[in-house]
Amino acid sequence: MIIIIIEHLKETTRLTSSEQVLAEFILEYPRLVVNISLDELSNQCHVSQATIIRLCKKVGTKGFSEFKVKLASELTAFALDEKEISVDLPIPEGSSTEDVADIFYNLSIRTLEYEYKALDFPSIKKAAQTINEADIVYLFGRGESLIIAEDLHYKLIRLGISSILEPLNGFQEAISIQNDNNPSIKKVAIVISQYSNSHQIHYTIDELVTNSIPFILVTSTSDSWPYDKIAKVTLRVNSSESRYKMGSFISRNSMLYILDCVFGELFTLNYKENKNNLSKFAKRKMERKYFYKSDRNKKGI
Known part of the structure; x- marks a missing residue:
């Protein structure tokens, strides 16, 4: 079985007693649940249909139909030899080298499968068009999100797009006003933050809004209010990792x-x-490589 919905169902402290009864049934019979109706589940667990809908919303789905689709997808996608892969601690004690390789292979493949099925194509297109219309692209990320930002930064540079990424914490909060304020220069920012709730993210977005710079928010938080309300577009990924991962x-x-x-x-x-x-x-890189190699040879290095 798997994680994203399953782990939410295990968080009993945020569930009412009726919801907990329902969650325990789903955890025990997940494959049965994806094949029964709302009325059948209600009768089986002796809970109201309203309770089922409320639980579905608590785990991030709009209703029972979407809940079943996502649960079925996860059961198919993340099953590994009938064992659950934990998001925060995927490697069980005593795992061999081969086990570790298999776990990360399957985790990567299944993650991509799940993301593909949940892609918001209009938002992807809008984000790309927004970047395409800009003269300068600012990238913001901290910690592990900075690695993601650096990857995109390098890709944009390869296309000749003016991309600015300040890796030092503190400098990021002021970078949006360091450049020419000429209104003819169109700017856009890409803010990458898994949780979207740090003080640094607040300062960064406040700076962007103050300077009328539209931004694209990339986050895994299901509700990143108010940032996703003022973002030009929000790209939301599906992840249930906790801070103890x-x-x-x-x-x-x-x-x-x-x-x-x-x-x-x-x-x-x-x-x-x-x-x-x-x-x-590519040609510039090859020319540099040839030049430096020739220069070293001349100096006898």
Whole structure:
């Protein structure tokens, strides 16, 4: 079995007694639940249909139908030899080298499968168009999110897009006003934050809003109010990792994937030009490599 919905159901402290009875039934018979009706589940657990709908919303779905679709998807996607893969601690005690390799392989594959099924294509397209219309792209990320930002930063540079990423904490909060305030220069920011609730994110977004710079929010938080309300577009990935996780395996792969989709869409908007930019970028790197190699040979290095 699996995690994203399953782990939410295990959080009994946030459930009423009726919801807890329902959650325990779903945890014990998940494959049965995906094949029965709302009325049948209500009768089986002796709870009201309203209780079922309320529980479905608590785990991030709009209703019972969506709950069953996501649960079925997860049961298919994340099952590994009939054992549950934990998001926060995927490696059981006593795992062999082969076990570790199998776990991370399956975790990566299934994460991509799940993200693909949940993709918001209009938001991806809107994000790419927003970047395409900008003259300068600012990237913001802290900690593990900074790694995601650096990956996109390098990709944008390869296309000749003016991308600015300040990796030092503190400097990020002021970067949006360091450049020319010429209104003809269109700017956009990409803010990457798994939880979207830190003081740094608040300062960064406040700075962007103050300077009228639209931003794209990339987050795994289901409700990142008020940031997602003022963002130009929100790209939300599906991850239930907690702060006690072993590592950001799910969220990292999810964010890289969704931003790769945005980058791919961005590339297609000016395909021939971007293909030419990649060729120029590769040529410059080869020329530098030849120059430095020749220079070392002259000096006898």
